[in-house]
Amino acid sequence: MIQWILFFSLILLTFSILVTIYRLVKGPTAPDRVQALDALGINLIAGVAVFSVYLRSTAFFEVILLIGILSFIGTIAFARFVERGVVIERKQSD
């Protein structure tokens, strides 16, 4: 019973990841794609959590933290790139 509920929620998560991939491929502008990547990261976190309940294993908890941190840093870097054209600004020495 519980296994079936978890399986069903994994299917739902797969569908929502497919939807965000559609937005990632089609999205008319660059910020759309950055946003879709962020949503993809959040859905992946949920997927890993459901999977670790499904397997009753605590081995994947580091993966949750890592995906969270990496997707946040990636979003910030991409957003700066879209806004200014560079990720790390250097002081202009003239």
Added chain:
Amino acid sequence: MALQVLINLFIGFLWMFFQDNWSVLSFFSGYLIGLFVLFVLRRFTSTKYYLFTLQAVVQLFSIFIYELFASSILVIWKIIQPKINIRPGIFSLETSLQGDIEITLLALLITLTPGSVVMEISPDNKVFYIHAMDIPELSDSVLRSKTRFEEAIKKVTRP
């Protein structure tokens, strides 16, 4: 506040040493006695009694959770309508808060209120520019919740 916590920890350790009983339980009872001592002496410390600040933090956090629930229910309700009728736009909102922490907290809270995302803050930290999903319906409620948030934040940060 940090000084008060330090004094409280010190009283806890002192109590544990006086008992000559190195256990978590005696440290905890010492900590409780320290809380009581600080409560009695609260008129003579420079800042507010820190449990009151802690209570304000808990209150702010519960507002946070409540707004998160209400706003996601509203957004999902808008999404699952058969025909989406929204009138989005950007409006400006003035704030009376000062300082980095207060501005950041208010921006975080407004981002989680129903149908509003903070887009830009003016260079002098006075005006927020907020994107709302449905302006005629929402700008009043954002204004109302803003005053509530400002009071809750001031309780935490101002002494």
Added chain:
Amino acid sequence: MSGSSLIELSIAVIILLGTILGFLSSIGFIRLPDVYNRAHALAKSSTLSVLFVLLGTFLFFLFLEGYFSIKIFLGIFFVFLTSPVSTHVICRSAYHSKVELAKESIQDDLQEAMEEYTRKQQHNKNTEEASII
């Protein structure tokens, strides 16, 4: 039905609720018209869904395995703190790179403010150059 299986069932229902919320908000990714409106779906509903799922996982391992996982707790805290920030940054970069608002929009206060700001900056630059010369 024994107690532990009842707890298990309720935790599974919490996780299912979270994934349903995530699915609905990702439908919003298709249906809403522009970046700024999709940010609402990202900031609120996706965050709430992942919070539900992580809370369900935390309770599952707390009650059924007796394992208090501080990592999941940190994950909840982190997602809660970073998701509004990343939404704000995406919206800001979209506005600065001149992505247009959807055609249903009825108000835009930021545009005037930005124009005034750039005009002031240009003015400052001009006066600086004049003073150097």
